[in-house]
Amino acid sequence: GQNIDQPTEMTATEGAIVQINCTYQTSGFNGLFWYQQHAGEAPTFLSYNVLDGLEEKGRFSSFLSRSKGYSYLLLKELQMKDSASYLCACMDSNYQLIWGAGTKLIIKP
Amino acid sequence: GAVVSQHPSWVICKSGTSVKIECRSLDFQATTMFWYRQFPKQSLMLMATSNEGSKATYEQGVEKDKFLINHASLTLSTLTVTSAHPEDSSFYICSARDGGGYNEQFFGPGTRLTVL
Numbered sequence: 123g124q125n126i127d128q129p130t131e132m133t134a135t136e137g138a139i140v141q142i143n144c145t146y147q148t149s150g151f152n153g154l155f156w157y158q159q160h161a162g163e164a165p166t167f168l169s170y171n172v173l174d175g176l177e178e179k180g181r182f183s184s185f186l187s188r189s190k191g192y193s194y195l196l197l198k199e200l201q202m203k204d205s206a207s208y209l210c211a212c213m214d215s216n217y218q219l220i221w222g223a224g225t226k227l228i229i230k231p
Numbered sequence: 232g233a234v235v236s237q238h239p240s241w242v243i244c245k246s247g248t249s250v251k252i253e254c255r256s257l258d259f260q261a262t263t264m265f266w267y268r269q270f271p272k273q274s275l276m277l278m279a280t281s282n283e284g285s286k287a288t289y290e291q292g293v294e295k296d297k298f299l300i301n302h303a304s305l306t307l308s309t310l311t312v313t314s315a316h317p318e319d320s321s322f323y324i325c326s327a328r329d330g331g332g333y334n335e336q337f338f339g340p341g342t343r344l345t346v347l
Contacts, residue, residue, distance in 0.1 A: 155335060164324045164338040165275070209274065217334055219265075223274040 124148045126222035128210050133228045134200055142195045142208050142225045150215020156184050156195045157209040159224065165209055168195070197227075205229045233259045235327050237339030244315055245347055252310045252342045254325030260305035261327035265336060266298075269322045281308045315346045 153172035157165035171186035287300035326336035
């Protein structure tokens with residue numbers, strides 16, 4: 123079956139770095155997405171990886187290893203506004219997104 | 232970036248009534264739109280995939296006669312919750328896929344439905 127695993131909740135300190143991991147098993151693979159979702163709002167696109175390696179975009183970076191079925195989202199210089207849920211999603215062979223349950227990130231001062 | 236609008240943002244209705252939610256892609260054409268439902272503190276649950284000019288594909292367990300989807304144009308899809316009941320109260324979110332780029336989905340702001 124298809125499955126996306128990510129931690130339920132993480133806590134980090136303002137100004138620090140946090141890494142949110144995601145492991146996946148899907149029928150085919152057409153890329154992995156990370157979305158940010160603040161409470162009561164719709165998800166917003168953060169990053170896309172389809173090739174192995176690290177994609178950097180400002181304070182956020184996303185890494186992919188296809189052979190390991192593994193990705194992580196790295197957030198640097200954490201700010202209070204980064205408190206949100208972070209959703210990992212894989213696009214399968216039918217270009218359908220398979221969603222993880224999301225990781226709630228709590229930032230403490 | 233691509234913009235998706237959703238209307239209304241929130242709606243309160245009486246049990247037994249029908250509610251229509253509109254999803255529009257404002258600056259791109261979306262041959263495929265998706266409808267999700269999200270209960271509090273839970274992840275997104277895909278309800279159906281809507282393709283322009285054809286019938287929607289519903290996920291297992293989603294009643295197609297209760298959740299009517301129409302994708303009449305490349306920029307508009309509608310979800311009608313028929314004979315709504317309190318258990319239908321949820322956050323409904325649409326997304327549209329831009330055929331170019333990464334095939335990423337762009338989300339509308341969501342509609343919070345409360346059925347009394």
